[in-house]
Amino acid sequence: MEPVHTEPVSTEQVAAFRRFNRYFTRRIGALDDHYLGQDRPLGEARLLFEIGDGVSLRELRSRLGLDAGYLSRMAKALEAQGMVRVTVHPDDNRLRMVALTPAGQVELKEQQRRANALVAHLLGGLTDTQRADLTEAMTTTRRLLRLAAITVDLVDGASADARACLDAYADDIDERFPEGFDKSDLVRADEVSGDAxxxxxxxxxxxxxxxxxxxxxxxGVGEIRHVWVHPDARRLGLARRILDALEREGRRRGFDVVRLDTHATLSEAQAMYRACGYTEIARYDDNVYASHWFEKRLG
Known part of the structure; x- marks a missing residue:
């Protein structure tokens, strides 16, 4: 796994993060066994919310990052209370489905009402400007926490995840390029694995x-290709993280310079490369999709 920062995290930053976490969890009642005044802790209340109109336990494990045994115990507890119904998927008997019962739907609706009231009460003590500042700060906090939790890992160029990402990249730019995109122009696995x-x-x-x-x-010369971010993860700063990992790998391999090209329609990519220290150069390849060429010296 590539490191996500180049300087150590200070003890003051760690302390501030933990201090905020303690305050926020106490303020919203996360420590109370009767969350929002209802007869259950936050974990079970959150599970009711996530179940919504029905979902598989497998999806819930992935979505919430819960241990399978712990999730199963919570689901059984809610089922015993008449809040949910656990069944087997009609087309796959290995997949267990969970859905709210009418009683569970009533409780979830009340949970939502109380949660909205709690937030409205908290925000009621602020001016409109302060509410806007807080909303912006929370949006920034969520974005940065998402970015911090993402890892950028070196994988084999022939791995399933690598090829799946390249397929998604190709589909994405095929829609954006006026002339389309031919997947045969993607890098080969042997070009981006091992010594190559x-x-x-x-x-x-x-x-x-x-x-x-x-x-x-x-x-001494490397080339960066196919920097891509899934639409759901854009505007987090992830493309720069990936670019940084590629540059560090280039330095490790002894490259003095890295080059890349990009399409005329990808104006946001061009802006990012310039902001990251790349300078535009003359054409260095015969890529039919390229209209701008860049390079960066690796110090």
Whole structure:
């Protein structure tokens, strides 16, 4: 796994994070066995919310990051209370489904009412400007926490996750390029594996959400290819994280410079490359999709 920062985290930053966490969990009642004044702790209340119109226990495990045994015990407890109904999927007897009963739907509706009232009460003590500031701060906090939790890992260029990311990348740009995109122009696995190059995949909770490739062009020269982020993970700063991982790998391999090209329609990519220290250069390849070429010296 690639490190996500280049400088150590200070003790003050750790203390501030933990201090905020203690305050927030206490303020919203997360420590109370009767969350929002109802007869259950936060864990069970959250599970009712996530079940919604019905879902598989497998999906809940993935969505909430819960241990299978712990989730099963909570589901059984809610079933015993008449809040949920656990069944077997009609087309797959290995898959257990869980849905709210009418009683569970009533409780969830009341839970939502109380949660909204709690938030309205908290925000009621602030001015409109302060509420806007708080909302913006929470949005930034969520974005940065998501980014912090994503890992950018070196994988084999022939791995299933690498090829799945490249397929998604190709489908994405095929829609954006006026002339379309031919998947045969994707890098080959042997070009981005072993001594020839490297392939990185970004993971959010074990789900691939981005990628980037590095291949050797010549002595001391590398080329960055196919930097891509899933639409659900965009505007987090993840593309820069992937680019940074590729540059560090280039330095490790002894490259003095890395180059890349991009399409005329990808204006956001061009802006990112310039902001990250890349300078535009003359054409260096015969890529039919490229209209801008960049390079960066690796200090």
């Amino acid at each position: 190059g490297a392939f990185f995949v970004a993971y959010e909770e074990d789900r691939p959400v981005g990628c980037g490739a590095l291949r050797r062009l010549g002595p």
